[in-house]
Amino acid sequence: MSSLSIAPIADADVTDVVALWQACGLTRPWNDPSADIALARRGPNSAVLVGRDAGAIVATAMVGHDGHRGWVYYVAVDPRRQGEGLGRTMMQAVEDWLRQAGVSKLQLLVRRENAKASAFYQTLGYEESTSVMLAKWLDGREATP
Template sequence: MNASAPKPLPPLAIAPIADADIPAVVALWQACGLTRPWNDPASDIALARRGPNSTVLIGRDGGAIVATAMAGHDGHRGWVYYVATDPERRGRGYGRVIMNAAEDWLRAAGMAKVQLMVRRENAQAGAFYQSIGYAEAQTIVFAKWLDGRAPTP
């Protein structure tokens, strides 16, 4: 095999999340450290499933959910959230596969650009996104809680 040839991606069955998948997806997000006390993951899933501009994709290896990505768009650019791969199965290419699926979903929705946010302390995630062609944008994200809560990290 040619050393410079790209490694083939693993076959994952990609599908939108179903009701029965929610507990396993939330557990995966928790195992990956993606949840925060101020964001209820089940509510985030429900919101993403509510309209046509967002989805939660899951990747299955056999019957096991091994990868997820939440994708959505504002009509101008796409966003990806909750990218997760089973910590026990990392290094198998599942992250690339689920990101390809999210990008394909956004492309089909007519989006030309995709963005995502990575916490500064998560160097491993930053390195992963750079390895699949993402570049750090020179923008600052500002946030405000509309219900009056104090800013969160």
């Protein structure tokens, strides 16, 4: 296991966190990652957690809840550091954050084509849900994959 120092994102971290998300292929043209960070930081029901090793940001996870279910997004590990247990450590921090908030169920989304991510989450005890996710853009855009 890793010895990450995990804490909420600071203002000075935003650029490095967005760069990590881009390096990990997590960003999409229709989502502004800086706006996602700002939104997550607005209230007590969400946070962006940053994992540091020797001062460098090497892992992240965005976590939030609606009071009933927790969600996690932007789980990222520096591609040069993958396979070292950093993702597992970040997910443990996410689960701990939700437990402290009194939330007992965590859900996450994985793109169908991302078998590597699905396999990772299954090693942590996550199972594919029988629910079907439906989506609608409220700004008039067409649905995207």
